[in-house]
Amino acid sequence: MGVITFDLELTSPIPLAKMFKAAILDADNLLPKVLPQAVKSIEVLEGDGGPGTIKLMTFGEGSQYKTAKHKVESLDKENFTYCYSIIEGEVLDTTFEKISYEVKITALPEGGSVLKSTISYFTIGEVDITEEEINAGKEKASAMVKAIEAYLVANPDAY
Structure with missing residues (x-):
């Protein structure tokens, strides 16, 4: 098993x-x-949202995948960190054992925030992930954050 990691x-x-x-x-x-x-x-x-919780994500019509099971590894509300892993689903194929995401959000001095994420692909055997595949993953994560951001700007009293 190998591990391929990148930061965002x-x-x-x-x-x-x-x-x-x-x-x-x-x-x-x-x-x-x-x-x-x-x-x-x-x-x-199963679970209450904290560590050990198992979630099922069903992808939308625009996705090439149908479902993915996620396991919450850790959640620290005081330090604004969250870790979860995709443990089942088509996204893993026969290539990956799991894909883990470690997220930490910090405040910017001038206001706003920084989301730092480390994504680790745990491979089954020797696997190469291309720069294009890594960039595609980064683009999807960026699009997700931008969509949340746009919602929060349009709905300032939402949270």
């Missing part, structure tokens, strides 16, 4: 606490609203 950093004008609440704590409700073509629904299969 995105800045936002949305304050730290609001971004964490929307993008992390309420993502199950918000993502299908702001990205319906990508995410049809997210439902909790």
Whole structure:
């Protein structure tokens, strides 16, 4: 098994606490609203949202995948960190054991926030991920953050 890791950093004008609440704590409700073509629904299969929780994401009509099971690895509301792994679904194919996402949101001194994410692909055997595939993943993550940001700007009292 190998591990391929890359980092992503995105800045936002949305304050730290609001971004964490929307993008992390309420993502199950918000993502299908702001990205319906990508995410049809997210439902909790077991757990209370904290570590050990298992969620099923059903992808929207615009996706090449149908479903993915996520496991919450950690959630730290005081330090604004969240870690989860995709543990089942077509996205893993026969190539990956799991894909893990570690997210930390910090405040910018001038206001707004920075979302830092480390994405780790745990491969089955030797696998090469191209720069194009990594960039496509970064673009999808960036689009998700921008969609949440646009929703929060348009609905300033939402969170």
